Amino acid sequence: MRRLILIALPYLWLLALFLVPFLIVVKISLSDVALARPPYLPQVDFAAGWAGLKDFFSQLDFENFAFLASDDLYWRAYLSSLKIALISTVLTLLVGYPISYAMASAAPEWRPTLMMLVILPFWTSFLIRVYSWMGILSQNGILNSFLLWTGLISEPLTIMNTEIAVYIGIVYTYLPFMILPIYATLEKLDVSLIEAAEDLGCSRASAFWLVTIPLSRPGIIAGCFLVFIPALGEFVIPSLLGGSGTLMIGKVLWEEFFNNRDWPVASAVAVVLLLILIIPIVLFQRNEQKNREAGK
Amino acid sequence: MKTILGLTAATLALGAVMAQAEEVHVYNWSDYIDEELLSKFEEETGIKLVYDVFDSNELLETKMLAGGSGYDVVVPTGTFLQRQIMAGAFQPLDKSKLPNLENMWDVIEKRTDVYDPGHEYSINYMWGTTGLGVNVGKVQEILGEDAPMNSLSLIFDPANAEKLAECGIMMLDAPTETVPAALTYAGWDNPDDKSDEALAKAQEVLTAVRPFIQKYHSSEYINALANGDVCVALGWSGDVLIARDRAAEADNGVEVGYYIPTEGALMWFDMMAIPVDAPNPEAAHTFLNFIMDAQNMAAASNYVYYANGNKASQEYLIEDVIGDNAIYPDEATLENLYTVTPFDLRSQRKLTKLWTEVKSGL
Numbered sequence: 001m002r003r004l005i006l007i008a009l010p011y012l013w014l015l016a017l018f019l020v021p022f023l024i025v026v027k028i029s030l031s032d033v034a035l036a037r038p039p040y041l042p043q044v045d046f047a048a049g050w051a052g053l054k055d056f057f058s059q060l061d062f063e064n065f066a067f068l069a070s071d072d073l074y075w076r077a078y079l080s081s082l083k084i085a086l087i088s089t090v091l092t093l094l095v096g097y098p099i100s101y102a103m104a105s106a107a108p109e110w111r112p113t114l115m116m117l118v119i120l121p122f123w124t125s126f127l128i129r130v131y132s133w134m135g136i137l138s139q140n141g142i143l144n145s146f147l148l149w150t151g152l153i154s155e156p157l158t159i160m161n162t163e164i165a166v167y168i169g170i171v172y173t174y175l176p177f178m179i180l181p182i183y184a185t186l187e188k189l190d191v192s193l194i195e196a197a198e199d200l201g202c203s204r205a206s207a208f209w210l211v212t213i214p215l216s217r218p219g220i221i222a223g224c225f226l227v228f229i230p231a232l233g234e235f236v237i238p239s240l241l242g243g244s245g246t247l248m249i250g251k252v253l254w255e256e257f258f259n260n261r262d263w264p265v266a267s268a269v270a271v272v273l274l275l276i277l278i279i280p281i282v283l284f285q286r287n288e289q290k291n292r293e294a295g296k
Numbered sequence: 297m298k299t300i301l302g303l304t305a306a307t308l309a310l311g312a313v314m315a316q317a318e319e320v321h322v323y324n325w326s327d328y329i330d331e332e333l334l335s336k337f338e339e340e341t342g343i344k345l346v347y348d349v350f351d352s353n354e355l356l357e358t359k360m361l362a363g364g365s366g367y368d369v370v371v372p373t374g375t376f377l378q379r380q381i382m383a384g385a386f387q388p389l390d391k392s393k394l395p396n397l398e399n400m401w402d403v404i405e406k407r408t409d410v411y412d413p414g415h416e417y418s419i420n421y422m423w424g425t426t427g428l429g430v431n432v433g434k435v436q437e438i439l440g441e442d443a444p445m446n447s448l449s450l451i452f453d454p455a456n457a458e459k460l461a462e463c464g465i466m467m468l469d470a471p472t473e474t475v476p477a478a479l480t481y482a483g484w485d486n487p488d489d490k491s492d493e494a495l496a497k498a499q500e501v502l503t504a505v506r507p508f509i510q511k512y513h514s515s516e517y518i519n520a521l522a523n524g525d526v527c528v529a530l531g532w533s534g535d536v537l538i539a540r541d542r543a544a545e546a547d548n549g550v551e552v553g554y555y556i557p558t559e560g561a562l563m564w565f566d567m568m569a570i571p572v573d574a575p576n577p578e579a580a581h582t583f584l585n586f587i588m589d590a591q592n593m594a595a596a597s598n599y600v601y602y603a604n605g606n607k608a609s610q611e612y613l614i615e616d617v618i619g620d621n622a623i624y625p626d627e628a629t630l631e632n633l634y635t636v637t638p639f640d641l642r643s644q645r646k647l648t649k650l651w652t653e654v655k656s657g658l
Contacts (some may be wrong), residue, residue, distance in 0.1 A: 035379065036383055037360075037362075037383050037572075071650060073653075243510075245655070245657045247652075247656040248654070255651075258352070258354035259471075259648045259651075260645050262641075262645065263643070
């Protein structure tokens, strides 16, 4: 009994915070847009009882998904988001790994302080941090003023409102999500394994490639997921730092929802986005599990 | 446990009662009121005023359509108001609670009658035009002394736009504003035309200058103009005039001017209305009546440099406002101003797609 409750808890959590909201979104994605409050039909008529419910289900259809497939705007937006999310994840990994490595190599008494420094930016509102980037990157901003002062450039660089600014914003914002899981695996890493590799003739560099990196793989994968998934649907960073040319699915979703007032199509976009995320992740995990079992 | 629950329920109920008696939630555009009016309202009525701001009609509309926004007074633009009335988002005004209605200006009421026939649901707050905010010195430096600052060709003629791109052009991120402007520039008969041909023409005009536009945004241009970060903005009259004042205050050598394009300009109206599910409609009426007071309305206009729909307020307006042709246009200019109607669902989708394509440079 007690075990059952223990198992039920996470499932209840999943049910309440993921499945139920998701089903509501699916329901809206199967409805039709209407000039009403809320702006879609049909609504469940509870007063009519069973007949009302049947009537409700008979009016749902997949029209909105067909519409998504017929318009290439959506595919372009999905692809462009995938590209931006992928590049940002790689960049974040390249920046984050050395930091985690340095943290894990630091003297143990220093580690809590370093950890604190990584978490510290979270104490300021995310929005304020993105806004400060606007101040740093803008035409008359801190970065340009500094570069002009050093004489490295003679004309201010246009970084703000470009895709580069979006990458900077995403890498900056999600860096801690990459550092922390990698650090967690590196910290637990058994140093004697590296010593053994070196004793057996590995150079420091090849010991790093052959021992450290493979052993920190779970951290790398967790970090990449933690960055890639939110970056794919990112809305705030591209709309504040990005120019008008940055096409991302988060922005398309916003436009469907706010400009077209078409909640059903917006919901369909969201459902497809979720499928794009979930299917590869499930496949990946299954593959991982198979490898692990094969390894045993 | 029971007592705790009981206590919580009692506190909640008490909170609800108190909220009903003493709070009014107003949702207005950003930079759109003299904040001293807010404290004046609280002092006069004893009602606590919770003032919140937005910068896009779309955001407001979504809250209205979702329902349960918790606001008592909201300020949509005429076209949006009309659609939201049809969706059943607002409650009819109780005119017996609004004695100051007699202050309103019939000229404006006639024009807003299209959106809300008989003014059953709304009162006009302010109105204005969509025109050009110009950094006069910079533009003359680039295009010469005779730069066409009062013409839409300043931003829609690629030759001009290309030269101005370096110092920056911004445009409202609102296709309902930019498309009629593009059609006006193209010499289209009716800027309110929503046919496929009209939209295609507008898209052609907008796309031609797309590479030279730094950003499409509906409020950033105020600061950008004032700081000299951009040279030209297609923006709302009062916002440009706020930029003009901020630049003058900062004394940074930037001179901002507002020009109503001679080709014609969009005239829009921001209307105050009460959501159908407003928690405190009683206080909402009190607020509307307070705003319609001649001196209060004048104070708001004197502060934000927008014209209002209140005839009685005109005697309290400062010369800078009532005497400025950019704010209260003369008869001839008024003739040249047009109004638009809302997009229906089908044309709206086309409009949004057009706008996404224009913005992403496709």
